[in-house]
Amino acid sequence: MTFPKINLHIHSNYSDGKNNVQEIVKGALELGLTYIAITDHFTNSWKAWVSTLKNSEKLSEYFKELSICQNFLKENNHSLKLIKGLEVDLSSSEKFIKTYINISEVDLILFEYLEDIESIPFIKKLIDYWEKSLLDARDLPLIGLAHFDPSNFLYGSLDLLINFLKEYNIYFEFNPRYSEFYSTQNLSFFEKVKENLIPVAVGCDSHTLGNLSNIKEPYEMISYYDLESNFQILLESLLSLTKY
Numbered sequence: 001m002t003f004p005k006i007n008l009h010i011h012s013n014y015s016d017g018k019n020n021v022q023e024i025v026k027g028a029l030e031l032g033l034t035y036i037a038i039t040d041h042f043t044n045s046w047k048a049w050v051s052t053l054k055n056s057e058k059l060s061e062y063f064k065e066l067s068i069c070q071n072f073l074k075e076n077n078h079s080l081k082l083i084k085g086l087e088v089d090l091s092s093s094e095k096f097i098k099t100y101i102n103i104s105e106v107d108l109i110l111f112e113y114l115e116d117i118e119s120i121p122f123i124k125k126l127i128d129y130w131e132k133s134l135l136d137a138r139d140l141p142l143i144g145l146a147h148f149d150p151s152n153f154l155y156g157s158l159d160l161l162i163n164f165l166k167e168y169n170i171y172f173e174f175n176p177r178y179s180e181f182y183s184t185q186n187l188s189f190f191e192k193v194k195e196n197l198i199p200v201a202v203g204c205d206s207h208t209l210g211n212l213s214n215i216k217e218p219y220e221m222i223s224y225y226d227l228e229s230n231f232q233i234l235l236e237s238l239l240s241l242t243k244y
Helices: 021-031 056-075 094-100 117-133 158-168 176-182 184-195 216-224 228-241
Strands: 006-010 035-042 081-089 108-112 142-146 170-174 200-202
Touching (some): 006 081, 006 200, 021 035, 021 056, 035 056, 035 108, 056 081, 081 228, 094 117, 142 228, 158 170, 170 216, 176 184, 176 216, 184 228, 200 228
Parallel strands (some): 006 035, 081 108
16 A cells, blocks of 8 residues: 655754754655654753743744745645644643643644653643633644653553543554564554554654655554554544645
């Protein structure tokens, strides 16, 4: 089955990436990618140094620049679609996240560092809060897990995790920087992902133009685990999201 080429996890120089937004878009066009998401870090945790997105003014500048690039792609009839994202560190405070993220501006939220069941209620609380802030709950952004290690949940809490992902339509990211997270030791996780139609995506955690299209292995693993239908669910969400 032939799928469009996507990379839903890219960092610009608004956080710890080496390139600006325009350079990333140009690089993605040259590589023939179909969907990209720029997902710069957002946090006030121990790693706050990694991002410039620490206040409303900087976030507004970030989303405005992404919107300008979206409009450029549309006006010039490019097949590439740009998705406006944030990577939210779960060590960040609830107040910080609620104060500065205007969820209506965001197309995609990546939660990073989901490592135990204690973090699940925190994510649920945020999603429920965002849902109530929107006129239409269907306008919630896509939600995924950044460089998520399923092995932390294999023993005793796997069903709880799967039910959470299914309830909130949260996707698993195949990320070549963390290939150990989709090794066969996590086979039982991927079997349940398939069975429960949990979406899966590809995100390279790109910090330079050099690995924008490092997607071969993730696509091979989607095929290996027979998750093409799960990937198709994600692609349908992207198609709906990018009808701008």
